[in-house]
Amino acid sequence: MTVLILTSEEDVTADMVVAELHGMGTPVLRLDPADLPGKAVLSADYAHGDFDGHLSVNGHVLSMSGLRSVWVRRPGEPAAHAAHPSPWLTAETRQALYGMLHSANARWMNHPRNADQARLKPWQLRVAHLSGFAVPPTVFTTAPRLAREFTEEHRDVVVKSASGPPPDDPSLALPTTLIGPDADFSAVGAGPALLQRYVHKSADIRLTCVGTRLFAARKTAEPGQVDGRYGDTGHTWQPVPVPDRIGKSVHEYVTLAGLAYAAFDFAEDEDGIWWFLECNQGGQFGFVELETGQPIAQTVALWLAQRRADRRGG
Amino acid sequence: MTVLILTSEEDVTADMVVAELHGMGTPVLRLDPADLPGKAVLSADYAHGDFDGHLSVNGHVLSMSGLRSVWVRRPGEPAAHAAHPSPWLTAETRQALYGMLHSANARWMNHPRNADQARLKPWQLRVAHLSGFAVPPTVFTTAPRLAREFTEEHRDVVVKSASGPPPDDPSLALPTTLIGPDADFSAVGAGPALLQRYVHKSADIRLTCVGTRLFAARKTAEPGQVDGRYGDTGHTWQPVPVPDRIGKSVHEYVTLAGLAYAAFDFAEDEDGIWWFLECNQGGQFGFVELETGQPIAQTVALWLAQRRADRRGG
Numbered sequence: 334m335t336v337l338i339l340t341s342e343e344d345v346t347a348d349m350v351v352a353e354l355h356g357m358g359t360p361v362l363r364l365d366p367a368d369l370p371g372k373a374v375l376s377a378d379y380a381h382g383d384f385d386g387h388l389s390v391n392g393h394v395l396s397m398s399g400l401r402s403v404w405v406r407r408p409g410e411p412a413a414h415a416a417h418p419s420p421w422l423t424a425e426t427r428q429a430l431y432g433m434l435h436s437a438n439a440r441w442m443n444h445p446r447n448a449d450q451a452r453l454k455p456w457q458l459r460v461a462h463l464s465g466f467a468v469p470p471t472v473f474t475t476a477p478r479l480a481r482e483f484t485e486e487h488r489d490v491v492v493k494s495a496s497g498p499p500p501d502d503p504s505l506a507l508p509t510t511l512i513g514p515d516a517d518f519s520a521v522g523a524g525p526a527l528l529q530r531y532v533h534k535s536a537d538i539r540l541t542c543v544g545t546r547l548f549a550a551r552k553t554a555e556p557g558q559v560d561g562r563y564g565d566t567g568h569t570w571q572p573v574p575v576p577d578r579i580g581k582s583v584h585e586y587v588t589l590a591g592l593a594y595a596a597f598d599f600a601e602d603e604d605g606i607w608w609f610l611e612c613n614q615g616g617q618f619g620f621v622e623l624e625t626g627q628p629i630a631q632t633v634a635l636w637l638a639q640r641r642a643d644r645r646g647g
Numbered sequence: 648m649t650v651l652i653l654t655s656e657e658d659v660t661a662d663m664v665v666a667e668l669h670g671m672g673t674p675v676l677r678l679d680p681a682d683l684p685g686k687a688v689l690s691a692d693y694a695h696g697d698f699d700g701h702l703s704v705n706g707h708v709l710s711m712s713g714l715r716s717v718w719v720r721r722p723g724e725p726a727a728h729a730a731h732p733s734p735w736l737t738a739e740t741r742q743a744l745y746g747m748l749h750s751a752n753a754r755w756m757n758h759p760r761n762a763d764q765a766r767l768k769p770w771q772l773r774v775a776h777l778s779g780f781a782v783p784p785t786v787f788t789t790a791p792r793l794a795r796e797f798t799e800e801h802r803d804v805v806v807k808s809a810s811g812p813p814p815d816d817p818s819l820a821l822p823t824t825l826i827g828p829d830a831d832f833s834a835v836g837a838g839p840a841l842l843q844r845y846v847h848k849s850a851d852i853r854l855t856c857v858g859t860r861l862f863a864a865r866k867t868a869e870p871g872q873v874d875g876r877y878g879d880t881g882h883t884w885q886p887v888p889v890p891d892r893i894g895k896s897v898h899e900y901v902t903l904a905g906l907a908y909a910a911f912d913f914a915e916d917e918d919g920i921w922w923f924l925e926c927n928q929g930g931q932f933g934f935v936e937l938e939t940g941q942p943i944a945q946t947v948a949l950w951l952a953q954r955r956a957d958r959r960g961g
Binding site: 369370373374375376377378379380381382383384412415416417419420421422424425426427428429431432433435436445446447449450453454455456457458459462468470471472473474475476479494495496497498499500501502522523524525527 | 690729743760764767776790808841
């Protein structure tokens, strides 16, 4: 039984997991959907009430009946590397590839159906509430008056992007920024704003969930530091135990969201409370593993290689 | 309790359902996501473990706690009509709007999570098999040799598009076309081909499923007619009863796929067998209602107005 990894060619994190799978003797096929058609060949047969499909990459052939699991890492756009790429060729290739993979009886990390929903930030906050996490008061609004009222009520407020960097300019940084009630809110009418009560944090927490295994890491914050992703504080990620209450909420969250893998970000305040900031279903883990030594790549590999026992996200 | 309809301004089918809802005294809000932000204002609050949101269109305000159901008809791209549209503004507006709607406790026709998966043609064939439908042998392939072998085996074979017309030129028609084993298959290597055994059909069947209600219609085919969508045969759609076996398979299919609405296309052969061709989760029904008098718009309106009893697709 083979593990299929959908990712682009340069992906150090995938390399870590591939090395673990090789060590375990589990067959792996790695495919960038951008290389289909071309480097990769696909064929899916629907006949006589049955189904079988094959995927061949550089001479390695994977049968859908021998597919154990699919890891959706950083897949390229289908047919992006084709000799004559076009939106239609991409749409047709997506249909053929993902239609075949959805037809197989494989486990997914994460299933695209659940991954798409899990990317919606406002929905994340709702699920976090339902799962029992502490969530800082947040508003998404296109009404300048409501944005001002929210900021007046909560005083220290951050504004951030819900969707991340612009799709047409991914290199543009949009750091989370502290604002006050005297800010100019007129532009809110032109595009939705995400405003959140600022958590006076003593540390950033990254919690990685792989199936039922949890790995938490903590990095001390500089006083007044707003966005932990930018600026070097000299502090490093240290492994920390997962409080029971948090562990229960994490399991509740990934069950509601149907996720096999999730990277949670929390802000730890001065009272030690972990405030839910977001849950990234495709979050990186290489940097945490590097600094903490937590065996995340190995745990991902084990989950992918496992038989269908833990059905979560499968 | 209000019904929200996501669709563009010009949508005669939506007009039919709106008229039915008005007749039933059910409040309706109609929104084209392209008009947000601008004509529409949105605000979603996540505070104190709770959630509430508001959507206001032309002075009509809808609270998320008063949202009964969402009908995803033909929604425009979020922020497409903005003064300064951009991929980033679209991504942020999609987050705000769909994130808020996913957070609400509403019924969906159809839930985006299930709709996306239901669009995958190869997966449709697999689910059709599992639901007990007769499905013509089909192959999706990028291997010219396999395409030729399939055609040699089945002789009368049609080639069609899996994804529909090109996204960048939606007016381009790609009719289903009959081919033989002497066709030139070399281009299959450049883009996946969908080949299917041709059904010698006596009629086209359109079956519309709304919740648990089924409406079947039949249109006699001209001998040798391949694609029922093109060319006028002089025949019209006539209501026909739904065979028991088909009814059971339809319910199985929409349950597996999590759909509240689905339009099935079948080819009826000379023995009266209905061969599954596809299931369009967003298929039109106006033309069938017009010719058959089947009350589909009314049934859609009733489903949308209903309390949470039938949970399917909700």
